Amino acid sequence: MSLKDIAVKFDPGPGPGSPETTGLAVALLREIADHLLTVSQGGDRQVVELTNLPLSDGDVQLLEAKLGRGEVEARINAAGPTEVFETAFPGVWWVRYLSEGDRVITQQLEIGAVPVILEAHHEDIQASAKRFPSMFDELDTNHH
């Protein structure tokens, strides 16, 4: 028997590769329904953290299938990429924070008008308002 006779199976790591669902996905869907109701009645933004839950591959597929895709898809480049898409239910967003090597750092379902990571933030807007007028100095210089 040689080494070649020993079949090596690649171990994909977490998410036990099991296509079965654990019941967690359905529980999460109920939680999301509840959050959506809260937000629809003017309540605060809600976030469901997915990374720390022992979801099976089957659970994630079930979530993706049930939530579907909506009108918005966005990719943000800030400290590595972040992917955001709206689900088929307006107000329910899937947010995936990735490392520069496209590894998932954390992923969340955010329930609200706009995911926080997508907004332009007050501090950045202030800095940008300060920076903007310097454009006119340049324009003036070129003009004269």
Next chain:
Amino acid sequence: MKEHDLTLGEELRRQGISRRSFLKFCAGVASSMAIPAAMVPAMAESLAQARRQPAIMMAYQECTGCLESLTRSFAPTVENLIFNFISLDFQHALQAASGDQAVDAIKTSMKENWGKYLLLVDGSIPLNDDGIYSVSHGQSHLDSLRELAEGAAAIVSIGTCASYGGIGAASPNPTGAVGVDQIITDKPILNVPGCPPMPEVMTGVYTSFLAFGALPEVDSLKRPKAFFGDTIHDRCYRRTFYDQGKFADSFDDEGARNGWCLYKLGCKGPITHNACATLKFNEGVSWPIQSGHGCIGCSEPNFWDKEGFYKPLSAGQWGSAEGIAAAAAAGVALGAASAVMSRRNQNKISGGK
């Protein structure tokens, strides 16, 4: 304004790092610490108000593996910035100065920041013969620790050696090595054990210290609960095989090749508290069990001396009978139970701060 007077938020703006990048960093830390994700904007806000934190890092009886690990964490861009935001006034392996100059740096920092600095320690401290077995610049590490601890706001013991003595304290422990909390008893002490410890834990501890102004909640061994609250077994991706009774019986059998549970090969996962199963090492590449080797229990006290790494728990002297019985009895219900546990952790943390 002097660079030292800037808040973290001002420093971020000065370096052109957007609030989005910062929020993303906070989301990563919050996720690793089971801080509720809805709290991230508030955490970012509070962190942005933080001012530079002086820190002194001492290496005692150690191998530098802890430092190797800590310099490899998960979100390099912002993380570097946050770590640069610590005023690390002394770290013998990283600083350029040596000899008298280096010692002067400690003295100056101690004087300027008395009562305010964080003391980070890696390595154990020998007690035998007045601590003569580990000495730097003519001072025993025992004396050095006592002197530095007096003016520290808090102490973080990095790695298993600083936490419980580690390999220095392994039988027959010729130098009488112990961990920091066996010497210093009147300061807040946090243990971040592991051989090596996980870099994300240090990031989390430091970030929460800056954001909330206090060390995180700890367990009976002074470990932050957010990272050490669950056992490796609770969060192991091979747990389903344990529940189904599918085990590897040797390192080259069918079970090993199929990635089944390593319990019978001596895995200490059921009684080891750490976050490797979810955070992994080397920026999330892998961790021991994913590489086909059982957990050796490196974040637990005296792990070197608990019989062999390859003896099953049921045969060894690890832990208590009830610990093992509980692990065996938990059974199929665990999938749901760990979800509940994670929520409970979240609630506790959000309630606390």
